[in-house]
Amino acid sequence: MAETLHSLTALGHSEPETHAAGPCRIAERFDVALASLAARKGREADVERAAKAAGVPLPGPARWKDGAPYAAFWVAPGMWFVEAPFASHEDIVAHLKPAFGDAASITEQTDAWVCFDISAAELSPLLERLCNVDFPGAPDGFATRTVIEHSGCYLVKRGPGQVVLYGSRSSARSLLHALETAAASLA
Amino acid sequence: MIFNHPILGPRDAQEFVYLGDASLMRRPDGMTAGIEAFHDWLYNRDNPAGEHRELWYHEQGDRSWLVVTRNTVTHEVIRVELARDVAKAMGRTK
Numbered sequence A: 001m002a003e004t005l006h007s008l009t010a011l012g013h014s015e016p017e018t019h020a021a022g023p024c025r026i027a028e029r030f031d032v033a034l035a036s037l038a039a040r041k042g043r044e045a046d047v048e049r050a051a052k053a054a055g056v057p058l059p060g061p062a063r064w065k066d067g068a069p070y071a072a073f074w075v076a077p078g079m080w081f082v083e084a085p086f087a088s089h090e091d092i093v094a095h096l097k098p099a100f101g102d103a104a105s106i107t108e109q110t111d112a113w114v115c116f117d118i119s120a121a122e123l124s125p126l127l128e129r130l131c132n133v134d135f136p137g138a139p140d141g142f143a144t145r146t147v148i149e150h151s152g153c154y155l156v157k158r159g160p161g162q163v164v165l166y167g168s169r170s171s172a173r174s175l176l177h178a179l180e181t182a183a184a185s186l187a
Numbered sequence B: 001m002i003f004n005h006p007i008l009g010p011r012d013a014q015e016f017v018y019l020g021d022a023s024l025m026r027r028p029d030g031m032t033a034g035i036e037a038f039h040d041w042l043y044n045r046d047n048p049a050g051e052h053r054e055l056w057y058h059e060q061g062d063r064s065w066l067v068v069t070r071n072t073v074t075h076e077v078i079r080v081e082l083a084r085d086v087a088k089a090m091g092r093t094k
Helices: A044-054 A092-103 A122-130 A169-184 B035-043 B082-087
Strands: A018-019 A024-029 A034-039 A072-076 A077-085 A104-108 A112-120 A145-150 A153-159 A162-168 B002-005 B009-012 B017-021 B049-059 B064-070 B077-082
Touching: A018 A169, A024 A104, A034 A044, A034 A072, A034 A112, A044 A092, A044 A104, A044 A122, A072 A153, A077 A092, A077 B082, A092 A104, A112 A169, A122 A169, A145 A169, A153 A169, A162 A169, B002 B077, B064 B082, B077 B082
Parallel strands: none
Antiparallel strands: A018 A024, A024 A112, A034 A077, A034 A104, A072 A077, A112 A162, A145 A153, A153 A162, B002 B009, B017 B049, B049 B064, B064 B077
């Protein structure tokens, strides 16, 4: 009998890693299913209607909106990333597709990204070393694409000391290294 | 340079990549406009010292194409529009 197969996290282990660096706690998230949702041409009203019925929030530009089971952040005009609990929505596209039909293009994104929860009393000193986001000036629920160490990331501000960061999965270890190095320099 | 993005507000020019002269949006019909017009569109560019309309792509942002009007002498950014809106104003459907 073959050994049971286990999926690996973006950092390559069976369990997500948590690191303490300087004043920051960096926790890999392994419990988020992710999909992109893009309204097809001329179908914006249909997408809005379907999203309302399915309970998918569609926040405005540069915003993240929480919800259960779906949360979402804006990535482009007419396009969002939808988050859901991995345990209940592992196949997130299969959950979303019936709700939106042919009004939207939905693409699985879960395994394309590494997700880090970064927390500290105050994250501005860390983020001003890493990227060009005006973090202190951004409201809670601010979501944007940005560049950290030459790598494109999505940054969601949950609060002054709480950030969710999506980076490309293939660069997960490099992104963690950048975060840890910058965080260690704060101490 | 800072581009005042029509949707996202002021953004650093580092987030964008440059494609070229905004006249690229006016591609003549290669089958009917004649070889001269097509050659002109493909190879000939003005190189003004002053106001210039350019196509920029917000690669590290919302992936939108923009038409940026800027002064090549002073680097002043005069106007930033979504290329989509500019194309629609030109009578295009996409």
